[in-house]
Amino acid sequence: MEKYMRQALRLATKxxxxxxxxPQVAAVIVKDDRVIGQGYHxxxxxxxxxxxxxxxxxxxxxxxxxxxxxxxxxxxxHHGKTGPCTEAIAQAGIARVEIATLDEFEQVAGNGxxxxxxxGIDVAVGCCQxxxxxxxxxxxKLLKTGQPQVILKWAQSTxxxxxWPSGSRQRWITNEKSRHHVHQLRSRCGAILVGIGTVKxxxxxxxxxxxxxxxxxxxxxxxxxxxxMPPESKLAQTTGDAPVxxxxxxAAVDKEQEKVKTLNDLGCQVTPLSDHHGRVDLAAVLTxxxxxxxxxxxxxxxxxxxxxxxxxxxxxxxxxxxxxxVIGGGKDVLTIDFADELxxxxxxxxxxxxxxxxxxxxxxxx
Numbered sequence: 001m002e003k004y005m006r007q008a009l010r011l012a013t014k015x016x017x018x019x020x021x022x023p024q025v026a027a028v029i030v031k032d033d034r035v036i037g038q039g040y041h042x043x044x045x046x047x048x049x050x051x052x053x054x055x056x057x058x059x060x061x062x063x064x065x066x067x068x069x070x071x072x073x074x075x076x077x078h079h080g081k082t083g084p085c086t087e088a089i090a091q092a093g094i095a096r097v098e099i100a101t102l103d104e105f106e107q108v109a110g111n112g113x114x115x116x117x118x119x120g121i122d123v124a125v126g127c128c129q130x131x132x133x134x135x136x137x138x139x140x141k142l143l144k145t146g147q148p149q150v151i152l153k154w155a156q157s158t159x160x161x162x163x164w165p166s167g168s169r170q171r172w173i174t175n176e177k178s179r180h181h182v183h184q185l186r187s188r189c190g191a192i193l194v195g196i197g198t199v200k201x202x203x204x205x206x207x208x209x210x211x212x213x214x215x216x217x218x219x220x221x222x223x224x225x226x227x228x229m230p231p232e233s234k235l236a237q238t239t240g241d242a243p244v245x246x247x248x249x250x251a252a253v254d255k256e257q258e259k260v261k262t263l264n265d266l267g268c269q270v271t272p273l274s275d276h277h278g279r280v281d282l283a284a285v286l287t288x289x290x291x292x293x294x295x296x297x298x299x300x301x302x303x304x305x306x307x308x309x310x311x312x313x314x315x316x317x318x319x320x321x322x323x324x325x326v327i328g329g330g331k332d333v334l335t336i337d338f339a340d341e342l343x344x345x346x347x348x349x350x351x352x353x354x355x356x357x358x359x360x361x362x363x364x365x366x
Contacts, residue, residue, distance in 0.1 A: 004028050004070040005100055005128045009135060009307035012072050015041045019214055021293035023103075023139040027053035027071040029064050029094070050075050050085040054092045065093030072132050074103040076126075076242070077112040086115045095124040100132035104143050120285035134347065137316065138295030147286035148297045152306050153185065155321040162303060164328035174321045177353035183210050184217060185319070190294035191245075193221040193285075195302070195305040196228050205234050206300070207242055217242035219294070223305060225279045227252035227270070231262050239267030242272070245286050246270045247280045247288075282314055318345060319360040320352075 005028075012026035019041050026040035027340070038058065039052025040072065047055070050071060057064045060088035076084035088124065089097060102110055102125060117123045133140060142204040155174045156162050164171065172179065187208045199222055206220045220235055220242055227248045229236060235244050237366055252274040253260055260270050273284040280281030289297060299309055309315045352358075 001069075001098065002127060003072075004030050004068075005072070006131075007035070008038070008070050009071050009100070009128060009131055011038060011040045011260070012135060013188075016363070017044075017190070018043050018192050020044065020223050020295045021139070021142060022098075023073055023136040025071065025073045027069055029067050029069050031062070031064070031067035033272050036067060037062065037064060046082075048076065048082055048085050051082070051088050054088060057092075057317075061287050063093075066095045067093075068096045068097045069128070070100075072100045072112045072128075072135065073107055074099050074101070074110070074112045074144075075116065076105075076108050078107040078117045084115075086112050086119075089116065090119050091122065094121060096124070099123065099125045100127055101125070104140055105342070114305050120203065136295075137362075141316065142290055142295050143288070143291075147283075147314045148190065148294045150297050150299060151185075151189065151301050151317045151319060152309060152315045153182070153319040153321075154300070154306060155323065157323055157325045157327040159326045159328065161327040161329065164236050164327060166218050171323070171356050173176060173327075174323045174356050175354050178321045178323075178356040180210075181353060181358065182321070183208050186298060188217040189295075189296040189298040191219040191221050191289055192298045192300055193223065193305070194299075195301040196222060196224040196226075197222060197304065198300070198302050199224075199229065199235060199238055199301075203234050203271050204274040205238065207238075217264060218298070219243045219289075219292075220247045221243060221285070221289070221297075222303070223285070224283075225252065227256045227259060229259075229263060229268070231266060236263060236266045236268055244268045247273050247276055249273070249280060261292070279308075282308060282312055283361040284316065285325045293302055317360065317362050319358060322357045322359065355356065 008028045008342055012024040016026045022044055027063040028035055029037040035055045037057030039049050039050045039056050054064055077084045097116055110322045141149050146163040159171055192206045207217055208215050212302050224246050225248055229246050246268050253272045263270050274281040346362035346364050350357055350359050
């Protein structure tokens with residue numbers, strides 16, 4: 001039976017980047033050891049996975065009565081933007097519901113499973129529970145802390161360099177397949193964060209560019225304590241394509257009032273936050289992003305920003321793309337010197353992209 005839950009978990013990932021602050025959820029309906037319907041939560045405010053799966057059954061001429069539903073998260077039992085999934089399940093005549101993990105949203109939190117059981121439906125909880133919780137790690141963290149999951153991502157050579165030496169011909173470190181995967185990763189996150197140093201050095205767009213997939217563009221976030229953001233930068237000039245939030249200090253806002261007006265007129269959201277040793281307080285950044293309903297933040301900054309999140313214990317996941325090249329170079333070559341600490345990861349997985357290696361894992365909380 002585990003194979004059907006794993007099928008549901010794979011299906012649920014299709015909602016990544018589209019459903020926040022809701023979780024990614026999918027349901028697979030099985031009868032006589034055959035899948036007769038399946039569905040996933042496609043967009044925020046849209047039908048939930050259970051309803052989609054039941055509708056899929058009916059559209060194929062299948063009767064879900066007496067079937068088993070495998071669902072990656074406890075069905076809701078309250079009225080929100082949609083009706084209770086528990087009632088839809090009962091009305092469809094589903095005989096048994098296999099739930100990967102219980103919801104922690106206060107209006108559900110075990111009540112959905114209890115409602116099903118009280119209405120004569122067999123309920124089991126725990127199949128692929130760890131995988132289901134990993135799938136929605138950002139959702140669960142937002143519920144618990146009010147902050148999104150923080151994913152640190154960078155690309156490096158085998159000798160730990162994040163860029164080519166200054167003065168040399170600048171080119172990509174990783175290959176095209178790795179970079180395509182990064183865009184897929186971006187499409188699953190609600191926001192992408194860099195420091196002002198990256199903006200001034202690279203003038204990035206930080207958008208998702210996938211020919212095969214239309215996606216909600218993530219919010220682009222810049223840490224800019226002194227408000228040095230160039231109004232002519234690609235980020236400031238493309239706020240119509242995707243939102244831009246600039247986190248700075250109140251002192252910078254007071255000093256650069258004309259610039260604040262210019263950036264605001266361009267569509268940027270200049271947002272002063274509290275001070276932490278002369279820089280924007282990263283915890284305050286996470287709290288503000290959480291208040292906007294964001295469940296997953298991708299940090300793509302340079303070594304200074306990456307180290308700050310790591311050293312302050314704010315990282316939840318790490319994704320490192322390693323290219324089979326040696327850059328060498330002098331002191332001006334960017335490096336990550338906390339790589340030795342990455343043994344503090346669990347559930348580590350690797351992928352290959354034409355010679356490049358992606359290493360990803362979750363930070364162990366002591």
